[in-house]
Amino acid sequence: MIVLSGRCVVLTGASGGIGAPLAGALVRRGAHVIAVGRQAAGLEALVDQHGARAITALAADVTDPAGRQRVASAARNHSASLLVLAHAQPAFGLFDEQPERLLRSVIDANLIAPMLLIRDLMPVLANHRQAAVVAIGSTLGNLAHPGFVAYGASKFGLRGLIEGLAREHADTVVTFQHLAPRATRTAFNSAAAEAMNRELGVTHDDPAEVAERLAWAIEDGERRLQLGWPESLFVRINSLWPALVDKSLSKKLAIVRRHASARNPNKDRLEATHDQA
């Protein structure tokens, strides 16, 4: 059990669809949140909503060394004892069609930046009697899915990072949690990804409910969590009998290819509509 009242939490992706309600859920539990994102506007909206005593807005790109330095310095100044990693870059599409630039940036944002942030903040976290690093993963980091190969690889890496650190720090004050939502209704999912999910019958969760569930899990110190049914069952089946999941997903491949391909005549229009939303 982690007491959040009176704690300072560094929350990346704080202006996001899940991050913003998660910031609210942490504030309701008495935490002060250092809200990190690249664009100041969404962070200032959090300050307006919850007040400057509860939220410190910190505009920083976590893939940039200078941005990470500012995060580390704010964490030191506020004596942060929790780091919650809830930023990420999406990359829906067919792997063979994705340029090297995109592959590098998705790994940089979703895996390298968390590694370096954790390393930079460890000395601050370790100063407390109780501290935690929480990574918001994804079902796609537990179960590889066509159309999300590069993104899934980044999230599998994130899960491995957290599991490895938990074992390497088993005798320290810092605990490590990996909490994986399933598809959630936020701007993270492009219109093409949403169209595919609709056709595949994938359920999208409400971001406020997801955020509340994540806040409970953080408080409870849950080491691993996969949200949603049947996703949690599929993840278990995948780890025991992956061939069953191979077979089931191969039947959906034509649908995935139609939506994920850059050659999908609707993809550009769908992505543009999504970018404007």
Ligand SMILES: NC(=O)c1ccc[n+]([C@@H]2O[C@H](COP(=O)([O-])OP(=O)(O)OC[C@H]3O[C@@H](n4cnc5c(N)ncnc54)[C@H](OP(=O)(O)O)[C@@H]3O)[C@@H](O)[C@H]2O)c1
């Ligand atoms: N939505 C889903 O369906 C879903 C499902 C499973 C897991 N997840 C995971 O849940 C987490 C939150 O997703 P979400 O739906 O809330 O995404 P979102 O609405 O797109 O929000 C992403 C957040 O990350 C910030 N961000 C992105 N790149 C950044 C960078 N380089 N430096 C600093 N901040 C950055 C964004 O702010 P700026 O743009 O201003 O930087 C924004 O606050 C992610 O880890 C995602 O992988 C999402």
